[in-house]
Amino acid sequence: MTTRTSTHHTHYVHGYSDTEAQRLGDQADTLAELLHAGTAYPAGSRVLEAGCGVGAQTVHLLAGSPGVLLTAADLSADSLSQARARVAAEAPAAQVAWHHGDLHRLPFADGAFDHVFLCFVLEHLPDPAAGLAALRRVLRPGGTITVIEGDHGSALFHPESAPARRTVDHLVRLQAEAGGDALIGRRLYPLLTAAGFADVTVRPRTAYADGGRPALVEGFTLRTFVAMVEAVRAEALASGLTTPEAFDHGIADLRRAAEPGGTLHYTFFKAVAVNP
Template sequence: MVEIRHLKLITTIHKAGSLSEAAKVLHLTPSALSHQLKQLESSLDTAIFYRTNNQLLFTPSGKEFLKSAKEILSQLSQMKDRIQDIEEVQLEKYIHGFSQEETRRLYDQASSIEQFLHWDSTWPDDSLILEAGCGVGAQTKIIAPKNPNSKFIAVDLSEKSLKQAASSIQELDIKNVVFQKADIKKLPYADNHFDHVFVCFVLEHVSQPIQVLKELKRVLKTGGTITVIEGDHGSTYFYPDSVDAQNAIQAQVNLQQQNGGNANIGRSIFPMLQTVDFKDIIVNPRQIYVDESKPKLVEGFIKSTFTAMIKGIAEEAIAKKIISKETMSKGIKDLLQTANGGTFCYTFFKGKGTKS
C-alpha cells in the first residue's frame, strides 16, 4: 500500500541527495528510513533505486514513482491552500463579525472583567510573548502595559481588526507590541520562537482547537507557558430566571456550533491542554457574579458584554431559524431584566500549561 509518507520519503531523498541527509530532514533515523524504503519497494514489487558504490540511483520505475509523487504532493498542497482560502472567507462570517458594535463590545468586555481575568497576567521581564487572535486589541491593551519589559507579537487574520488594534495601542502610547497578520493554524514563525503564548476568546471560534493548540505549542520554547482564557455559556444562570432568555443563549450556542465553534469550550481547557501534552496544567474558573451592589458590572457585563453579544447574533440566529424572532426578543428583554435588581452569574476559565 503506497502511503503519503512514501511519496514524501522518495521526494525528500531526491532533494537531499542521500539517505542520511533525507533522514535528517524527515526527523527519522537512517535505519527507519531504509526500513520504509524497503517496505515501499516490496509493496510495489520493484526497486526504486540501484544501490551501487554507496550511491542511490533511480531505476526507471523509481523515476516514474518520483514524477508521480511530486505531482500528487503538489496537488495535495494546492488542495490545502484552496481549503485555507475557504476558511479565511468563512472567518469573515464568524458569528460576532467585525462591526463597530462588536469592537465596542470587545472593549467593554475586556475592561469590565479585567480584574477577574488579568490580575495574574504577568510574565517574567524580557519575555517574547505571542498573543494569538488579538482581534481589536481589547486584551492587548491590558496585558501589554502590565508587562512593560516584555515584547508582544499580537496576531490575527482580520486586517480590519489589526488596524483598529494598532490605532488603539498607539493612542495609549503602548510601545511593546507589534501587530502581524497571521493564521494561528499555520503561524509564520520558527519552532521554539516565543517564551510564552496567550490566547483569549479564540479557541471557541475555531473548528479545530487541538490543531491550533499544537501549532501554538510548536512556536513555544521548551519551558515556556501557554495561557488560555475562554468562556462557557453553559455556566450562565440568573435571577429572575427565564426560559426565553435560556433559549436565546442556547441559540448562540447552536449558531456557534453550526459555524464550527464551541461556545461551551471553557470546561474543556484542561483536557485540551492535556491532549496536546502540556505539563503542569492548572485551570481556574473565574466566576463573574453581578448584582445591584456592583453597578459597573451591571452596565459593563450584563448589558454591554453578555446581552450585547446575544443581540449581536440575534439576526443571524433568526434568519437560520435556530430561534423565533419572538422568543429571541423576549429572551433579550429578560436578560436585561436581570440588570434591574436581579443577579447574573457567568464563569470564564483561565488555564495555563508548560511545554516540556
C-alpha cells in the same frame, strides 16, 4: 482570530461591526482585573498573543507586563488595524510587532517565544487541538501558554426564564453550526493535555453582578453578555431557530437580570500550562 474562508476557522459568529468592537472593548475593560490577574511576564520576554482581534485584551496584557516584546497576531487585517490604533493610544511605549496571518501557519521558528497568550480564541476554531499544537511549536521548552475562555453553559440569571435560556442557547447553537464551541471553557484541561502541554492548571474566574455592583451590571450584564446574545438576532432569525417575537421576549427577560433584584453569574476559565 477567525475568517469566513479558511478551513481552519469558522466565521466569527459575533461579526466585525463597530458595535462588536465596542462590545469587546467594554468586556475587556470590565473584566480586566478578573481575567488578567496573575498574568505578568518579565521585561524582555518574547510573548505571542494569538488572535489579538481589535486589541481589547492586548492593552491589558501590556499593562500587566511592561517591557515585554509582544507579537500580536490575527487573521483579520481590519481587526489588526484597530488593535494597532488602540495600542498606540493606550500603550504608546509598548514594543509590539504586528503579524497578519493564520495561527495554524505562523512563520516563526520553533521555540521562538517564551510565552503564548490567547483569550476568547479557541471557542471559534473548528479544531482547537490543532490550534494548540501549532502554538506549542513556536513556544520554547519550559515556556508557558495561558488560555482564557468562557462557557455559556455557566450563565445563571435571576429571574430565571425559559425564553431567556432558549435565546442564549440560540447563540450556542449558531456558534456550533459555524464550527466553534461556546461551551469550550470546561474543555481546557483535556484540550491542553491532549496537545502535549504539561503542568496544566485550570482555574474558574467567576463574574457575578447584582444591584450592589452597578458597574458590573452595566459593563458585564448589559454591555457584554446581553449585547453578545442580542447581536446574533438576525442570524438566529435567518437560520429559522426562532421568531422575532420569541427572540425579543428572551432578550427582554435576560435584561431583567440587570434590573433591581436581578443577578447574573458567569464563569470564565483560565488555564496555564508548560511546554515540556
